[in-house]
Amino acid sequence: MRGKIIFYEERNFQGRHYECMSDCSDMSSYMSRCHSCRVESGCFMVYDRTNYMGNQYFMRRGEYADYMSMMGMRDCIRSCRMIPMHRGQFRMKIYERENFGGQSYELMDDCDNMMDRYRMNDCQSCHVMDGHWLMYEQPNYRGRMMYMRPGEYRSFRDMGMSGMRWMSMRRIMDSGY
16 A cells, blocks of 8 residues: 655645655655645655755654644655555664664664663664664654664764764554554
8 A cells, every 4th residue: 555645835734735655855846835734644754854864754644734833843844755564573773883883782672762771872873674663862752753764774973863862763563653
């Protein structure tokens, strides 16, 4: 099943709109601003910069009549990525330092507090073997987030996430989390 998200220029689903059913690396040619959206199916990450960069926000099925002010975001959604649904196990290995250095731990389920569970106070690289994950800068799935799909991530700093510490991780499951 494919996902579908509709972006609207004005609050309460008014004004020009843009329907998206896949990844879009640069939405600026379709809309100059965005104040509301409706996720009709699937899950998406939206970004405030082109090419899936900058602050990220997770959107699951539902209506967001004024989500920009609700999330503290300006009116500049610049790209979005559809998150494919994953069936099967989830596995991710996190590392204390860049280039897979330092302490490491393998996760197969959500972790609400990395410091409490692993006594690990920083995570600078990871390898996602299975599933799709959200990493959060604060414990209990709070603060800024980063979407991680299967692959190797040698340096979060090189990804534009300099100075951020990741303190909790959650699997993206069919239910929206």
